[in-house]
Amino acid sequence: MIVGEQKKIEEIWEMIQGFKKILVFGCNTCIAVCHAGGGKEAEILASLLRMKAKQEGLDLEIKDLAVQRHCEPEYFEPVMEDVRKYDLVLSLACGVGVNFLSERIGNIPVYPGINTEFFGGVPQPGFFVELCAGCGDCVLHLTGGICPVVRCSKSLMNGPCGGTNKGKCEISPDVDCAWFLIVERMKQLGTLEKLFQVQPPRNWAGGTHGGPRRVVVEHVRTLEEQESK
């Protein structure tokens, strides 16, 4: 899932200055699971902003709304007429949602109320960890299912470096050394010798370094095109 955190209220308050009619727009998928930007959080944030406006003697109209997903048009199109009544949308979706809505809303700005953090898992309630970089060239079969690109602070493909300290990363005693984990995991799987081979330089072009990425699923596209004819 995509993990995000709500921006600090001070930053949001600064951002919305000058707007009169504001919609706090939540997304009920990933960002709701991480307690940052679902319908409930949108309601709370809208109410906090109204209180602050009142304290400051400002006459603002601040409402909230949420849909299941901001990354597919079918989820927000039914409410777009309502959304367009505002002069600012403060989106509590991830960055994908902000981009996606911005391109479709017309003459109204969409501002981010969320800092989109990473693709992560939820080992315990309220605790999220980054586990995938979305690098476009997965090597998890070589590293025991532990991602060296995002879980190693240096994205080493031939780790560990000299900074491993008691199984922890040099950046912090709170951060596990990914390569320590990889070595242990490969031992457990009986495949340590896979790590003896030097991995060549990667092709990062499939990741965030080759320009904006697109995925085309041909059979779905073909069906879609046939239907539209």
Place this chain on the structure above:
Amino acid sequence: MKSGSNLEKVIASGNPAVTAELGPPMSADAHEVIKKANQLKGFCDAANITDCQTAVVRISSIAAAYIALKEGLEPVMQMTCRDRNRIAMQADFLGAAALGLKNCLCIAGDHQSFSAAGRLKGHPGAKNVYDVDTCQLVGIMKKMRDEGLQQGGDKLEVAPKFFIGASWTPMGDPIDFRPYNLKKKVDAGADFIQTQGIYDMELFKVQMEKARNLGLHERTAMLAGIIVPKSAMMLKYMDSSVAGVTVPKELINRMLKAKDAAGDDKKKAKELQEQEGMKITVELVKQALDIPGVKGVHIQAIEWESAIEHIVKAAGLYPRPVFSE
């Protein structure tokens, strides 16, 4: 000869090699480099010129290496994977070779979060690169030198001829993987290895035996790293906080004893500890050179380059071999 560097010649001659370290300053002060180069010149076969160690901005390794070279000190330029992508790295190799540099140590580099330490603000918000890692960087240099090809495959009319080095933390964890970690660097093409600072010689002997069992001592020149201790406090810090370094209690106690012998005289305490530190270094150098497969020592006197002369002489490693061009 792969590079024709002085370091390569010393190693090929069978003499124990001595490398030292020169840390460039945090300002555009060439004189600082010149001063340190002259302190080291004649007492080592080559000196590593660190590449923004601990991620702190300093005169770049290549520029400082060139200044050292002009002073008559053979440099080992260093290159971290932290600050450059493969385009910048290869461009720098071409430039460095064109300037006459012949040795390079490839390292991952300390994470940029290290830069904000003590009183320094550093650049902890910097974006790191890590396009390639150490093994891959070693491989790129080797491909350029031996095949005359860039990493991408384009041809080099004049190839940069470097004596290629890599680092090794023999006592880092997972400790049983470290010999294989070394093997990967050797497989990638490392001609010489400089290790992390070693105080626990007994444990290093065990790791060296494992390296020998893999035949690595015959494929690369192992230089044992010795960091000259300045004080008991420094040794305690290294023992508790520096990854892959353990300091035997006995050495810490020797330094504490030297400190206590000075009573309340702080200046004398510093002097006595420095003397003991040099003595310990000389002993470690001799012990390291007795280990089968060790071809030399890498003595790091951090911000204390003037100590090298005494240490090298006391260890019986002076004068250094001289070769004709």
